[in-house]
Amino acid sequence: MADKEATVYVVDLGASMGDCHNGRDESDLDFGMRYVWDKISTTVAASRKTWTLxxxxxxxxxxNNTQDEEGLEGYHNISTLQEIGPMTMTELRELHPKVKPCEAYSxxxxxxIVVAITMIEEFTKKLKFKRRIILVTNGESPIDDEDDSITDVAEKLNEHNIELVIIGVDFDDPEYGFKEEDKSRAKRQNEETLRKLVEACENGVFGTMQQAVEELSIPRIKPVRPFKAYDGPLTLGDPNKYESAISINVERYFKTKRATPPSATTVVVNPDRGYTQSQAFDDGDVEMGGTEFSNVKHMRKYKVNDPSAPGGKLDVPYExxxxxxxxxxxxxPFSDSDMAITKYETTKSFTIIGFIPFDSYSPFLNMGETGLIAAKKFDEKSEIGLSALIHALHELESYAVARYVQKDGAQVQILLLKPNPGIEDEYECLYDVPLPFAEDVRSYQFxxxxxxxxxxxxxxxxxxxLPNQDLKEAMSDFVDAMDLSGFDVDEDGNPVDYAPIDEVYNPVIHRLNQAIRTRAVHPDGEIGPPPEILLRFSKPPExxxxxxxxxxxxxxxxxxxKKVPEKAKGRFKEAVKPLSGLDIDAILGQKKRTVISPENAIPEFKQALATAEDDETVEKAVKQMGEIIRKLITNSFADVFYPRAAENLRVLREELIGLDLPLLYNKFLRALKKSLLSGELNGDRREMWFKYIIGGQLGLVTKEESEMSDVTEEDAKAFVKK
Known part of the structure; x- marks a missing residue:
């Protein structure tokens, strides 16, 4: 069963929380709420009903609190802004505008804290919950510092097993290394009072907000409970046929599980419903932050040609x-009955089919996630049998290869079983990884x-x-110099691992989660840069x-x-000089191309543009290429030369976009369209326009493709449809 949590955030909204201190450009409240919003948004994203706040x-x-309504004194200027319960996106958006500085300070x-204790007590009753109260304050408002009051509150917290976390804005923390200078006497006294309260609690944490905000950049790994994938016998031989066969009752759990980024859902704004407080509807609609979204529903219709049907098309049911x-x-055609014949029928099983020595297996053959196999609980016979198998494999330095079917009808997997005799970690088990089939292995020769x-x-x-000896030695020295194994050292100067496995985070997953949390709390705000801890191992240390x-x-x-010269950008490109300094064109006796032949139009057109020095030369080359395209269409018997003409047109389009001269192409295409559809090019050439130009996406160059164009996306679509 999932863990139950009940957390209450107590946030100081006094007038002093609206001021900026210690050189920050944000108020104490905004600074502290960075921590609170991150925690709340994480709870919302988890979407667990057992995580309440x-x-x-x-x-x-x-x-507005229960104690004040009962007439108790000392509970003024305290309001319950959110009752304990599962937090949804709608409630998060409703809570956000309520959290703002007020004028009160008493x-x-x-x-x-007593109000929060009462809320948790009434909600959790005697059930098993993980209870927590988080107080965020700058310690400027008066606090009752009598020892009796502190003792009573501490006893109440200990009685209900509530963890108290007090995070103060600009509170002193010698362990973290922060101390506020010129601190007021009242704040220093309040800070000591809160510290005494935490020390009197059995489960308390006292810290400064600077450290809490700094640690927000450290990704939080999602804890995963063990999941049982298999529960049944592990066999060696067939127990139904042979008495000497071995059968051990085992349980298989996932040892590692691949983490994936959160997936997106395609939704559409539903204009039929206004603002509503509901979170979900019977038809699958969801409401988020005052805007209702509906799931996109797909509908497919299948038609066949039928002259007797209306419109010549007959609807065919999917069945x-x-x-x-x-x-x-x-x-x-392949019907479902035919498909059923080809399906390989399997039954749940887990049987060892062979053994291989340690040195005959290569780790790159691992095909998936690692599993853990242990003996069935409270089965002494199975525990002894599995222990004997594990120690036998360990002593013989061998792996077991097993055929595994998780359940009836599931796909067959071949698993490699590695013994763990429990010598180092005192836990006997088998680790398994999937192996490839013969069809999964690709052998390439180089x-x-x-x-x-x-x-x-x-x-x-x-x-x-081939590398010479000098290059080999230089590469060897370079590899040794870039060795990270001894780069990082500890406080005593001893080498330590530079990139521990538990500190290497997937930047895709955690960056996306960070962006989602930010957007959930601040729909219109900017998403900040990725934390440095995610980029730490993306480049070598300076x-x-x-x-x-x-x-x-x-x-x-x-x-x-030698550095390769960068490709020149702009209207006219400077001729790239060879690194040798030789003029290749002069050696070969070539001149600048002025005439483009129809037989070799594309290479000669590109060469003419590469050596062009002014607009006039480019316009001449474009004019020649245009005439070649027109002649190909005019002289084409049916559609024989259409593909060749379309390829020339594509090159003309790409080159003029690269030269920032899309107006020349658009002018030529408008004239070509008129000629094609009017029959000027030796008859009906509409197929060239519809199939090769429109179908080949060779329309007008838009502003999205080139800033020098004067054609919008709508104009380009209208030009095609007109």
Missing amino acids: GFVGLNTDET GDALSA ELAKGYLYGRTVV PPLDKVLTVSGNVLKEHRL KLIKKARPDIEALIDAAEL
Whole structure:
């Protein structure tokens, strides 16, 4: 059963919380709510009914709590802004505008804690809950510092097993290394009072908000409970046929599970319903933050040609359809009954089919998530049998290979079973990983890296494609210089692991979760940059790069690396000079191209544009290319030359976009369309327009494709449809 939690946030909303301190450009309330909103949004995202929370405002202008309604003194300016219960997106949006600085300053923090205790007591009763109260304040408002009051509140917290977390804005924390200078006497006294309260609690935490906000960037790993994937016998041989067969009752759990980013859902705004407080409707609609969204529903209709039906099309029910598979150019129908014959029937089983030594297995063959196999609980015979199997595999240095079917009808998996005799961690079990089938293995052959084989069969150890001895030594020194194993050291100067496995987080998952939490709380705010901890291992450390700089320079010299000139952008591109400094065109005796031949139009057109120095030269090349396209269409017998003309048109479009001259292309295409549809190009050429130009997406160049264009997306669509 999932853990039950009841958390109440007590936040100081007094007038002093609206001020900025210690050089921050945000108020104390906004600074503290960064922590609170992150925690609340995490609870909302989990969407667990057993994770409940409430919200109490301290130093509010109004008074709204159970103790004040009963006539008790000392509970003024304390309001219950959110009763304990599951938090939804709608309630989060409703709570957000209520959290703002007020004018009051006389509310008592200890009284607010008592209000939170009462809320938890009434909600959880005697049930098993994880109870927690989180107080956020800057300690500027008066607090009852009598020892009796502190003792009474502490005893109440201990009685109900409630964890008290007090996080103060600009509170001193010697362990974290923060101390506020010029602190007022009242704040110093209130801070000591709250510290005494935490020390009197059996389960209490006292900290400063600076540390809490800083730790928000550290991703929180979602705890996952063990999930039993299999419960049944692990067999060696067939117990139904042979008495010597072994059968051990085992349970299989997932040891590792692949984490995935949260998936998105396609929704549409429902205009038929106004604002509503409901969270879900019977038809699948959901309401989020005052805007109701509906799930997108897909509807498919299947039609066949039927002259007797209205419109020549007949609707066919989905139940009457059959899947078809291409066999050459023929479609072969395959009904559900045929599919049932091809389905491989399986039954639940877990049986060992062989053994292999440790050294004959390569880790790259792992195909999935790791599982853990343990003996069935309270089955002494199975525990002894599995222990004997584990120790036998360990002593023989062998793995077991097993055939695994999780349940009836499931796919067959081949698992590799690794023994864990419990010598180091005192837990005997088998670890398993899926193995590939023969069809999953792809064997590719590559040429050797240390020699070159010639066509005649000679073996060359020295070749321009092979590294020489200097390059090998430079690469070896570079690899040693970039070694991370001894880069990071601890306080005593001993080398430690630079990238511990528990500190390497998936940036895709945690960055997306951070963005979702931010957008949930602040629908119109900006999403901040990713935390540094997610980017820490995305690049080598600067200190290591600086230390290895001589080895990097030596490797560059040994490999004779030269920087490739960047591709020029803009109207006219400067001719790229070879690194050798030689003029290739002069050596080959080539001149700048002025005439484009229809037989080799595309390469010659590109060459003409590459050497163009002004707009006039480009316009001449475009004019020639346009004439070639027109002649291809005019001289085409049916659609023989249409693909060739379309390819020339595509190159013309791409090159003019790259030169920031889309107006030339749009002008030519408008004239070409008029000629095609009017019959000027030797007859009816509408197929060229509809199939090759529109179908090939060779329409007008829009502003989205080039900033120099004067055609909008709507104009381009209208030009195609007109």
